[in-house]
Amino acid sequence: MACKLTGAGIMWTSLSLAAAILNCAGYYVPHWIRGSYHNAIDVSFGSFRRCNYPRLTNDGRLEIVSECGRYRTFADIPSLSWQITTILMGIGVSISLLVAFTVLASCCLSDVITKRSAKTIGVIQLIAAILMVSAAVIYPYGWTSPEIRDACGGLSDVYKLGTCELSWSSYMMFIGVVMLFICFILSFKASKVKLRPYNT
Incomplete structure (x- = not known):
């Protein structure tokens, strides 16, 4: 069967998949921000995962776990704002992925x-982008x-990272969100097919 998408629709499909x-x-990989403990051990954090993190041993000593992993429970995520970020970002990413498969x-x-x-799906992509932007605004708290x-x-403080810096996962998600906004615009010119009214 022939594809009924316009040129803008094919670009929409490609960008939707790339954004997803x-x-x-970006959401799963815990390299949103990067810092170091005592200027010696590099660490990085996402909203629900981290790399090279401190842990108390059974005898009360502090050790650095040299691996990436998620927090043991949702309650262990270090702040309420990161818990909210995890939920909002997760919903936005899931919507983005579901829409990409539909468009594909x-x-x-x-x-x-x-x-x-196509317009409806574009609006859903806009909602996903807004959820992700909201999560990014809450994350620095x-x-x-x-x-x-x-x-x-x-x-570090709210919107002030101190000696830490944003890392590559943050930039991946930023580019993905920009692509979702572009997809919203492209969705208005994506299809050649008009909805046919049902015969009564």
Whole structure:
């Protein structure tokens, strides 16, 4: 069956898939911010995962675990703002991925995407982008937690990273969100197919 997408629709499909991949990878990989403990051990944090983190041993000593992993429970995430970020970002990323698979199906199946459904999907992509932007705005409120301050030279505060810096996962998600906004615009010109009224 022939593809019923316009040139803008094919670009929409490609960008939707690329945005979903960037957002999923950026969300899961815990390299949102990077710092170091005592200027010796590099650490990095996402909203629900971290790399090279401190842990108390059974005899009460502090040791550095040299691996990446998630917090043991949702309650162990160091701040309420990071818990909210995890939820909002997770919903936005999931929507982005689901939409990408739906849009990708339109390349293989005729009449999957009509003008109206393309606009609806574009609005859903806009909602996903807004959720992710909201999560990114809330995330810096967690920079006041003791774990982050230890890694950022004791200087971090809301919207102030101290000696830490944003890392590559943050940039991946930023690019993914920008792509979602572009997808929203492209969705208005994505399909050649008009919804046919049902005969009564």
